[in-house]
Amino acid sequence: MPSDPEPSVQKVPSNGAGRGTFRTLGGGGGGGGTGGSEVLLMLLADARLPTGAHTQSAGLEPAMRNGVSLADVPAYIRTRLRTVVAVEAGAAAVARHLAAGLVGGAEAGPAGDEAAGDESGEDEAGEDEAGEDEAAEAGSAGDEAAGDVSADPVGALASGLRAVDDAWRARTVSPALRENAEVLGRGYARLVTGLWPDALASEALRAVRRPTRAVAIGVAGALAGLDGGQVARLIGYDDAQTVAAAALKLDPLDPVVATGWVAGVAGDIDRMAAAVGALTVAADIPAAAAPLIEQWAQVHAITTQRLFRA
Incomplete structure (x- = not known):
């Protein structure tokens, strides 16, 4: 009797889009259509993803050890x-903004373009006032700077992602939280490079040593075709849901109550996402x-x- 064939992961390059893109659930390179983005958003928000999120309580376990009660949980989430x-x-x-430049989105481009973008207004003003020779010189210098990025877009993106990673670490005092973010980042990076193995953004993520979860999710969002607000909302929802799910194990209660906590902070999640979703620089x-x-x-x-890792 013949044995069943070995399951395999099939990589399907997007039509004519080149090596840097990868056809996913919703269409062309990086997520494509709105429907695909929505499906991939739901996928990334699924607690069943193989990222190690089941080991987390979003700090609720140590908080409850220090006196936080179930009645305090909604305030804790907020x-x-x-x-x-x-x-x-x-x-x-x-x-996500930086990675979008290698995914074919409408964003400005890879990390190296950000520095040039800061001075674009000055270049335009100078062009109006300067003669044709000066404008030509400015254009030549701009082409040279852009060439540094276009020559190695993966390296430029990796450098930008490292800067974001460093910025997050500088704002997170606790070594334990930084280490935990690395553990989760490793799981998300494995997911990203597994789902989009041929994407240039995945290659850049591989070049980042010990990326934290924020960086890996940002790259995943770019490849999935999500915008900054969706990525921020995903982070907010995941945190609230993690707290609610952990509470059910730490001090069992009616699951409907815990679900109500998450529904109750929907407005808070939206406000947080609106505040940070459009950020483009570290x-x-x-x-x-x-x-x-x-x-x-x-x-x-x-x-x-302890029941949870963190």
Whole structure:
């Protein structure tokens, strides 16, 4: 009796789009149509993804050890959305913006173009006032700078993603939270490079040493065709849902109540996403600290009897 064939992952390049794109659920390179983006958004928000998210409580376990009750959980979720989640969502939005340049989106382009973009207004003004020779010189210099990026777009994006990663780390005091973000980042990076193995953005992500979750999700969002607001909303929803799911294991209650917590912060998630979803440079990522959450994370990291990793 013949054995069943080995299952395989089929890579399907998008039509004529070149090596840097990859046909996913919704169409051409990086997600394509709106319907595909919505499906991939739901996929990335699914707790069943093989990213290790089931090991997380979003800090609820150490918080409850330190006196936070079930009645306090909705306020705890809102506090996170205004602080640590806003920082991570902002970093993810910037990473998505940078990666979109290699995915064929309508964004400005890869990381190296950002620095040139800051001075574009001055170049235009100078062109109006200068003669034709000066304009030609300015154009020549611009072409040379752009050439540095176009010669190695993967390297330019990897450099930009590292800058975003560094910016997130600088805003996250707790070594335990940074280490945990690396663990989750590894899972998301594996997911991204597995779903889009031939994408240039995936290649750039591979070049980032120990990317944190925000950077990996940002790249995933770009490849899935999501905009910055969707990526930020994804981060916010995931955090709220993680807290609610953890509460069911830490102090069992009616699951409908926990679901109601998530529904109740929908407006907070939208406001957070609106505040950070349009960010395009690492310097603009918010720096909103949550000292108790970070302190509890440090203590939890060395706790021997625990249900969740963080």
